[in-house]
Amino acid sequence: MTGHRVLVSGASIAGPALAHWLHEYGMTSVVVERHDGIRPGGQTVDLRGAGRTVAQRMGIEDAVRAASTGEAGVAFVDARDRVKAAFAAEAFGGEGFVAELEILRGELANLLYQRTREHTEYVFGDRITALDDHTDGVRVSFAHGPDRTFDLVVAADGIGSSTRTLAFGDEARVVPLGLYTAYLTIPRAASDGSWARWHNAPRGRVVALRPDNLGTTRALMSFLCPPRGYERLRTDEQKQLLRHVFAGVGWEAPRVLRELDAADEFYCELVGQVHAPRWSKGRVAMLGDAAYCASPISGMGTSLALVGAYVLAGELAAHAAHRDAFGAYERIMRPYVAQAQHLPPFTPRIAHPRSRLGIGLLNTLLATAANPVVQRVARRFTSPPADRIDLPDYTRLRTR
Known part of the structure; x- marks a missing residue:
C-alpha cells in the first residue's frame, strides 16, 4: 500500500507512533488533533514487554530513558x-x-511528535466532524478546515473517541469499572522523594503521589463509585466533588486538595474499558484506547498503543488490500488485547479497600509478597501480560 495517504485522529501516543511506522513503509500521514498542540504533562506511563521492544525498533528507547521520571x-x-x-x-x-x-x-x-514532524503533517486545533466512506477513499469533513479525501482513516483519539462514534456508531461499549480517578500536577514538597507513595483511606479512597523529572509532583485521587456522570461535570464542579469525597482523609490529602484551584493540569475520568466487536469498517480502523482501552489499572495502555501502531502499519505494508490488512491486524492483536483487558478478580476493589480492616489486610499481603507462595499470587496483580505476543518482523517491508 505504498503511497497511500492516511488520516490519523489523535496526537497522543498511538497516533504519532502510527505516523512513524507508516512513513517507514512509504505511506503518508496527516494527524489531526483537537488541542492546539501536543498536550503537555499528564501522568506517568511505562514501557514494558512488547511495548518496549517496539520502542527499541523505533530507535527511541534511549530517548525515553533520558526523559525518564527516575x-x-x-x-x-x-x-x-x-x-x-x-x-x-x-x-x-x-x-x-x-x-x-x-x-x-x-x-x-x-518525543514521538518531534521524531515524526518533518515527514508528517500535523493539524492542531481541529477535529473530524463527518466521514463519507466510498469505493475510492474517505471524504472527511473537519470542524474548521476544508474537506479532504484520504485512502484510509484511523481513529486513535482515546477512550471517548468521537471519530469512533462517526464511523461505528454505538457498536463499541465503554465498560465502567466502578472507579473515578482525578489526576493533577502539584508543586514538589520536601516530603516528596524519588519513590511514589500510595495511601489507602476507608470507603475505597486512594491518594497517590509520584515524582516526575520536571521538578513537580504528579498526584492521583481515586475512589470507588458506580457511574454517576461525574466525568461530565465542569472542572470546577469536579474539584468541589473531590473536596467533598476526600474531606477528612489524612496523610497528604489536605495538601493535594489545597492545590486543586491552582492546578492547570487536571483531569477527572470514569475508569473503564472499551470493548468493540470489530476494529475496522470499510476504510476506517481504530487504534489504541479508541479501540481497546484496557484502563489505567491494567498497566498496559502504552504497550497496547505502541504495539497496535506497529502491527497496524506493518500489516498495511504487507497487504495490497486494506481489508486484508485490517483483518490481519485484528487477528494478531485480539489475543494480546484480551489478556490486557482480563483484570485480576475483584479489581479495582482489591486496591481500594472500604474498611480499615481491609486496608490492613491489603498492607499485610503486600508486606509479605517476598514469600514465594504469596509472590505467585502477587504477580497476577503486578505483572501485566506485556510480553504475551509474538511480534511480527516487518523489516523487509521498509522503504526508509
Missing part, C-alpha cells in the same frame, strides 16, 4: 507516612507496580 519504586504508607510495604522498580523483573522505563505521557507524546 521513579525508584512505590511505597504503601499509612496516615502517618509510615511505610507498610515497598517495591523497588526492579521488583518482579522490572515489570511490577513500577516499570524500569517510566515517562510522563506528555513527554513521550512530544
Whole structure:
C-alpha cells in the first residue's frame, strides 16, 4: 500500500507512533488533533514487554530513558507516612507496580511528535466532524478546515473517541469499572522523594503521589463509585466533588486538595474499558484506547498503543488490500488485547479497600509478597501480560 495517504485522529501516543511506522513503509500521514498542540504533562506511563521492544525498533528507547521520571519504586504508607510495604522498580523483573522505563505521557507524546514532524503533517486545533466512506477513499469533513479525501482513516483519539462514534456508531461499549480517578500536577514538597507513595483511606479512597523529572509532583485521587456522570461535570464542579469525597482523609490529602484551584493540569475520568466487536469498517480502523482501552489499572495502555501502531502499519505494508490488512491486524492483536483487558478478580476493589480492616489486610499481603507462595499470587496483580505476543518482523517491508 505504498503511497497511500492516511488520516490519523489523535496526537497522543498511538497516533504519532502510527505516523512513524507508516512513513517507514512509504505511506503518508496527516494527524489531526483537537488541542492546539501536543498536550503537555499528564501522568506517568511505562514501557514494558512488547511495548518496549517496539520502542527499541523505533530507535527511541534511549530517548525515553533520558526523559525518564527516575521513579525508584512505590511505597504503601499509612496516615502517618509510615511505610507498610515497598517495591523497588526492579521488583518482579522490572515489570511490577513500577516499570524500569517510566515517562510522563506528555513527554513521550512530544518525543514521538518531534521524531515524526518533518515527514508528517500535523493539524492542531481541529477535529473530524463527518466521514463519507466510498469505493475510492474517505471524504472527511473537519470542524474548521476544508474537506479532504484520504485512502484510509484511523481513529486513535482515546477512550471517548468521537471519530469512533462517526464511523461505528454505538457498536463499541465503554465498560465502567466502578472507579473515578482525578489526576493533577502539584508543586514538589520536601516530603516528596524519588519513590511514589500510595495511601489507602476507608470507603475505597486512594491518594497517590509520584515524582516526575520536571521538578513537580504528579498526584492521583481515586475512589470507588458506580457511574454517576461525574466525568461530565465542569472542572470546577469536579474539584468541589473531590473536596467533598476526600474531606477528612489524612496523610497528604489536605495538601493535594489545597492545590486543586491552582492546578492547570487536571483531569477527572470514569475508569473503564472499551470493548468493540470489530476494529475496522470499510476504510476506517481504530487504534489504541479508541479501540481497546484496557484502563489505567491494567498497566498496559502504552504497550497496547505502541504495539497496535506497529502491527497496524506493518500489516498495511504487507497487504495490497486494506481489508486484508485490517483483518490481519485484528487477528494478531485480539489475543494480546484480551489478556490486557482480563483484570485480576475483584479489581479495582482489591486496591481500594472500604474498611480499615481491609486496608490492613491489603498492607499485610503486600508486606509479605517476598514469600514465594504469596509472590505467585502477587504477580497476577503486578505483572501485566506485556510480553504475551509474538511480534511480527516487518523489516523487509521498509522503504526508509
